[in-house]
Amino acid sequence: MKRWPYANEMNEISTDEADVLVLGGGVAGCFAAIAAAERGRSVILVEKGSVIHSGAAGTGVDHWESACTNPLSKVTPKEIAEAYMDEQDHYSNGIAHYIECREGYDRLLDLERFGAKIRDTDDEFKGTAFRDDETKLMFAYDYENRFTLRVWGTTFKPALLKELKRLGVKIYERTEATSLLTRETFSGRRGIGAVGMNVRTGRIHIFKARETVLAMSRPARIWLFHPDLTGLSEFRPTQCIGSGHAMGFRAGVAFTMMEKSVRGEFSAAGRSFPPYSTGNNHNTWYAATMVDARGVEIPYLDRDGNVLKTVEERYYPAKGQKFFLKGGVIDEPKYEYRGPETMSFDELMKRGYQLPFYADLSSMPEMERKVIWGMMVGQEGKTKIPVYEDLTRRGFDPERHMLQSYGTGWQSASFLAQERQLFGAPGGIITGWDLKTNIDGIYACGDQLYAMDCAGAACATGYYAGRKAAAASMEISLSEADMDAVHAEIRRLYAPLEKEEGMDWRELNMAVAKLMQNYCGGVKCDDLLQEGLDLLKHYRESAVPELSCRNPHELMRAHEVLDIMDVSEMILHACLFRKSSSVPLCFERSDHPEKDPEKDRCYITVYKDDDEVRAGRIPLDYAGDLEEMYEKNNPGERSAG
Amino acid sequence: MEFEAVMIPSSSMPLRFTDKCIACGRCVEACQVDVLMLSEGEKHPVVMYPGECWYCGACVMECPVEGAVLFRHPLMNQTKFVPVRRKQ
Numbered sequence: 266m267k268r269w270p271y272a273n274e275m276n277e278i279s280t281d282e283a284d285v286l287v288l289g290g291g292v293a294g295c296f297a298a299i300a301a302a303e304r305g306r307s308v309i310l311v312e313k314g315s316v317i318h319s320g321a322a323g324t325g326v327d328h329w330e331s332a333c334t335n336p337l338s339k340v341t342p343k344e345i346a347e348a349y350m351d352e353q354d355h356y357s358n359g360i361a362h363y364i365e366c367r368e369g370y371d372r373l374l375d376l377e378r379f380g381a382k383i384r385d386t387d388d389e390f391k392g393t394a395f396r397d398d399e400t401k402l403m404f405a406y407d408y409e410n411r412f413t414l415r416v417w418g419t420t421f422k423p424a425l426l427k428e429l430k431r432l433g434v435k436i437y438e439r440t441e442a443t444s445l446l447t448r449e450t451f452s453g454r455r456g457i458g459a460v461g462m463n464v465r466t467g468r469i470h471i472f473k474a475r476e477t478v479l480a481m482s483r484p485a486r487i488w489l490f491h492p493d494l495t496g497l498s499e500f501r502p503t504q505c506i507g508s509g510h511a512m513g514f515r516a517g518v519a520f521t522m523m524e525k526s527v528r529g530e531f532s533a534a535g536r537s538f539p540p541y542s543t544g545n546n547h548n549t550w551y552a553a554t555m556v557d558a559r560g561v562e563i564p565y566l567d568r569d570g571n572v573l574k575t576v577e578e579r580y581y582p583a584k585g586q587k588f589f590l591k592g593g594v595i596d597e598p599k600y601e602y603r604g605p606e607t608m609s610f611d612e613l614m615k616r617g618y619q620l621p622f623y624a625d626l627s628s629m630p631e632m633e634r635k636v637i638w639g640m641m642v643g644q645e646g647k648t649k650i651p652v653y654e655d656l657t658r659r660g661f662d663p664e665r666h667m668l669q670s671y672g673t674g675w676q677s678a679s680f681l682a683q684e685r686q687l688f689g690a691p692g693g694i695i696t697g698w699d700l701k702t703n704i705d706g707i708y709a710c711g712d713q714l715y716a717m718d719c720a721g722a723a724c725a726t727g728y729y730a731g732r733k734a735a736a737a738s739m740e741i742s743l744s745e746a747d748m749d750a751v752h753a754e755i756r757r758l759y760a761p762l763e764k765e766e767g768m769d770w771r772e773l774n775m776a777v778a779k780l781m782q783n784y785c786g787g788v789k790c791d792d793l794l795q796e797g798l799d800l801l802k803h804y805r806e807s808a809v810p811e812l813s814c815r816n817p818h819e820l821m822r823a824h825e826v827l828d829i830m831d832v833s834e835m836i837l838h839a840c841l842f843r844k845s846s847s848v849p850l851c852f853e854r855s856d857h858p859e860k861d862p863e864k865d866r867c868y869i870t871v872y873k874d875d876d877e878v879r880a881g882r883i884p885l886d887y888a889g890d891l892e893e894m895y896e897k898n899n900p901g902e903r904s905a906g
Numbered sequence: 907m908e909f910e911a912v913m914i915p916s917s918s919m920p921l922r923f924t925d926k927c928i929a930c931g932r933c934v935e936a937c938q939v940d941v942l943m944l945s946e947g948e949k950h951p952v953v954m955y956p957g958e959c960w961y962c963g964a965c966v967m968e969c970p971v972e973g974a975v976l977f978r979h980p981l982m983n984q985t986k987f988v989p990v991r992r993k994q
Contacts, residue, residue: 267952269909270945314938318964323938419967439940464940467909493917494980496939496960503939503960533983539961543985560991627990650963650977661987669986762907816909818940818955 269816274468275759278751283309283435284738285731286458286474288442289509291320292720293711293727294480295425296372300731301478302432306738309472310434311461313441313504313821316426321482321501321712326418326720327549327645328405329383330593331362332370337397337404337411340588342366343892345412348590352598354861355885356522356849356868357690358716360698363891364729365722368902372724373414381424382417389640393632394577403636406551406591406604408580413592415636417644418720439465441821442508444754445477445516445707446746454517456706457744460754464821467762469755475741476706476734479518480727481509483693483712484832486825488526488685488785490778491534492771500531500540500688504825507687509713511828513694514835519703519872519881522692522715523839525850528787529680530688537671537678541645542652544624544670546607548592549641549648552579554629555607556667558619562628568603576629579605593719594689610673623667638663682787690716692839695870695883698898699737700730703872706741708734715868760812761823767813770823776804777826781833785840790856794841801834835878839871842880911943916957918980921965923950926974933965933975950974 285301287294290312298310310316318324331349333342346363377383384401385391395415396403403415429436446458456477461470484507485499496503514520533539546553554576555563565573567583582589582604589604597603608616626634643653661668672678693715700708710730711723761767784797809827814820843850845857845865870881888894921942927950934942934951941955942965953959961979969975978984 267911267913267943267945269911270943271909273907273909275907314940315935318936318962318967319938324962324964324967494957496941496958497980497983502962503958533961538983538985539979542979542983556991558991560993623988623991625990625992628992647960647962650966651961651979654963654966655977655979656985656987659984659987665990666987667990669988671985815912819912821940822958 271465274463274466275762278469278471280471280473281309281435282473282743283307284475285478285734286472286476287311287478287480287731288459289480289482289711290314290316290436290438291480291482291711291723292322292421292425293723294478295429296724296727297478297480297710297731297734298434299425299428299432300728301735302434304732304735306735308434309437309474310429311437311440311442311459311472313439313464314502315438316422316429316436318422319502320422321505322418322646322720322723323422323502324419325644325646325649326421327415327641328592329369329373329414329416329721330719331366331412332373332414332721333366333412335370335402335411335414336400337402339410340412344588346891348602352590352595352602353690353716354849356716358714359888359891360696360700361714361717361722361726363895365717365725367895368725368729369721372721372728373416376421376424379424379428381420383414390632390636393636394580395636406580407582407589409582410588412588415641418646419644419649437461437470439463440470441824442481442512443758443824444512446750447516447704448744448747452705454704456516456704458746460751462758462817464817467817467820471746471751473743473746475738475743476708478730478734479509479513479694479707479709479713480711481507481713483507483691484510484687484829486774486778486829487687487833487836488683488778488781489529489532489535490774491532492775494534495771497534498532499686504821506825506829507832508825508828510693510835511831513702514831514873516707517704517873518707519695519870520692520715520835520839521695521868521870521883522850523836523871524843524852524869525691526685526836527688527851528682529684529686531686535678535684536680539647539651541642541648542656544622544668546624549645550624550637551591552576552605553624553626553637555670556623556625557613558621561618563607563613563618563622565605565607567605568600573605576633596689622670624670625667626663627665627667634663683782685781685786690718692716695868698888698894699733700726701733758820758824760810761814761820764811764813768808768811770812770814770819770826773804773808773812774826774829776808777801777829777833780804785837788853788855789840790854791841794837798834798837801830801837805830835871838878839869842869842871911954913952913954914957919953919956920959920961920978921953922976924974924976926971928971928974930970932968932970936964936968938964
C-alpha cells in the first residue's frame with residue numbers, strides 16, 4: 266500500500282462556464298473545440314485521459330478515408346456518400362458520410378497548418394504509383410480514384426493539442442464527464458452543461474455551457490471483458506466504453522441501430538492478437554502478398570473471380586467499374602463496390618491450401634513493401650511501438666521473414682456468435698443536418714454518431730458540430746444547474762468510496778458481459794431479452810450498492826461499469842423493439858425470423874422518457890438528397906480542396 | 907476519507923523501467939489510461955494497473971531517453987514470424 270500521490274479533493278466543487286462545452290478529447294472532440302474557438306466562442310474541453318494521445322487515433326492513424334475533395338480525387342462527395350448508403354442498404358449515416366466526403370480534406374489541411382505531417386515531404390516515396398509527385402500526397406487502396414490518403418497520423422494528436430492551447434481552449438484533463446445537466450423549458454428539455462469528476466483527486470466539476478457537444482466515442486466491454494487483462498478486452502482504449510451513450514441515454518437523447526452488433530473481431534485478451542501485429546492484408550496492410558504454409562501465394566481475385574497476375578492490379582478498379590470501396594468498415598461489399606481481395610478462406614481450404622498463412626512482403630515491389638512496413642505500420646494507431654518497433658527489436662525483417670496470420674481472416678481469430686462487439690458501423694446517436702440531437706443544446710460527433718467510422722469522419726463531423734454549436738450559442742444564455750440534481754449525482758458518483766470491502770468493479774463488469782452473451786447473443790428472442798433486463802435490474806439493486814473503491818482511479822473504473830450497464834439496458838430494449846430479423850443490422854431473432862420485412866425497413870430509435878424507455882421510427886431516407894440538403898444547411902461553405 | 911494507492915497485479919507486466927530513466931514523468935502524463943504513478947523521490951514510475959494497459963506505446967513515444975522504458979506484449983500475443991518460404 267502506498268500513499269496516494271495526488272491531492273484528496275473529495276467534496277470540493279468547482280464551477281466553470283463556456284459558450285461551448287466539448288465532452289471527449291479524441292480527434293472529434295479536439296476539432297469541435299477548435300471550430301468553436303476559431304469563431305471566437307469560449308470553449309471548455311473535458312478529457313478523461315490526457316489529450317496528447319487520447320482516443321482511438323491517439324497514437325496514430327494511417328489512412329484518411331474518403332477525402333473526396335482532394336485535388337487528385339476522381340470521385341465526388343456525392344458519389345461516395347451515396348455509395349456508402351447503398352452499400353449498407355441505407356442503414357448508414359448519410360449525413361456523417363457526406364460531411365466526411367465533403368469536408369474531410371479541409372480537416373487534413375487544418376492538421377497540416379497545426380503542424381502535422383499529411384504528405385510525403387521527405388520524398389521517401391517519389392515516383393511511386395500511390396504518390397502524386399506534385400502535391401506529394403499519397404493514396405491507399407484505389408490508386409485510380411485517389412480518395413483515401415495515406416497519412417502520418419502519429420503527428421496528429423500532438424498537433425491538435427498545440428492548436429487547442431494556441432486558441433485558448435480551456436482543457437480539463439484527467440476529468441471524466443459523468444452526466445449531462447438539463448432543464449425543462451417552455452419548448453422542451455434543453456442541455457445546459459455537464460458534471461465531471463477528476464479521476465486523480467475526486468474533485469467535482471460543474472460545467473455550465475450554452476451548447477454541449479458529445480464526442481465520447483462508442484461503447485465497448487459490453488459482451489467482451491477479460492478481468493485480468495482488462496485493457497485488452499476490446500479494440501479501443503481501455504476507458505473508452507461509451508460514457509457519452511450512457512449519459513445521453515439517461516438524459517433522453519435518441520439513439521438508433523442499437524440492436525446492431527457484430528460477432529467479435531478484436532480482443533487481444535481473448536482469441537485475437539494486437540491489431541495489425543499479425544500477417545493480414547486488410548486496411549493498413551492492404552494489399553500485402555499472402556502465402557500459405559508451403560509458401561504458395563494466395564491468389565487475389567477481382568470482383569468477377571478472375572485471378573490477378575500482378576501486385577499493381579490489386580490497387581485498381583475492375584473493367585467497367587468506376588471505383589471500389591475498401592478500408593475501415595468495408596468488409597465484403599456489394600458487387601458494385603467490391604475491389605480486389607484474396608480468395609475466400611473456404612475456397613482456399615477446398616483447394617488444399619495449408620495453414621498457417623503468412624503475410625510475405627519480401628516478394629512485393631520495394632516501395633509497396635516499404636509503404637506498408639514502416640509507413641502504414643508505424644503511423645496507424647498502436648503500431649509505432651507495439652508493432653513496428655516491437656517486431657523489429659525481436660528481429661523481424663520484412664525482406665527475410667514472413668509474419669504469421671491467425672484464425673481464418675484478417676481479424677486474427679474466430680469468435681463465438683455470442684461474443685459480440687460494436688465494431689464497424691454500429692448504432693449511436695441520430696441527428697439532423699446540424700448534428701444536433703433531439704435535445705436542444707446537445708450536439709454529437711465522431712463515433713458517438715450512428716453508423717459511421719474512422720478518423721477522417723470523426724474530424725470532419727467534430728469540426729462541423731463545433732461550428733454549428735458555436736453559431737447556436739450566440740442566441741442562448743447560460744443556465745444555473747439544478748443543485749438537487751448535482752448533489753444526487755455526487756452521491757451516485759461517490760457511493761463506492763463509502764463502501765468498505767465490497768465488490769471489485771471487475772467482478773461486476775464480468776457479470777454484465779456474461780449476461781449480454783447469454784441473453785443478447787447471436788440469436789435473440791423476446792423471452793431471453795426480457796430475462797436479461799430482469800437480471801440487469803437485479804444487478805443494479807443487489808450488486809451496484811456493493812461496489813467498493815479505495816481511490817478515484819478505481820472509482821473511475823466503477824463509473825465505467827455503471828455506464829456499461831446503462832448501455833446494455835439500451836441495447837436490450839432496442840433489440841426488443843425490432844420485431845423482425847435484419848441482414849444489414851446483423852440481427853437475428855428466432856421468434857421473428859423474417860429478414861427485413863418492408864414494414865421494418867426504417868430506423869428504430871430508442872430513448873428514455875423519464876422512467877419509460879420508448880421507441881420511435883424514422884424513415885431510412887430522412888436525410889434527403891445528401892448534396893442538396895448539405896448545401897441548404899450550409900450556405901456558402903466552400904472546400905479548400 | 908483517505909485514498910489508498912493499491913497496485914492491482916495482472917498476469918502480464920507491459921513495461922519495465924531501466925537505470926536510464928530520469929523520472930521526468932512524461933510517460934505518466936502521456937498514458938491516457940493512467941496506469942502509471944510517480945511518487946516524489948522515486949527513481950522511476952510504478953505500473954499500478956498493468957492489467958488496464960491497452961498496449962498503445964504512448965509512454966515510449968513520449969519518453970525522452972531511449973531505452974528508459976521497455977515495452978512488451980504478453981507472451982501469448984507475441985506474433986510468430988519465420989524465414990521466407992517460397993514455392994513456385
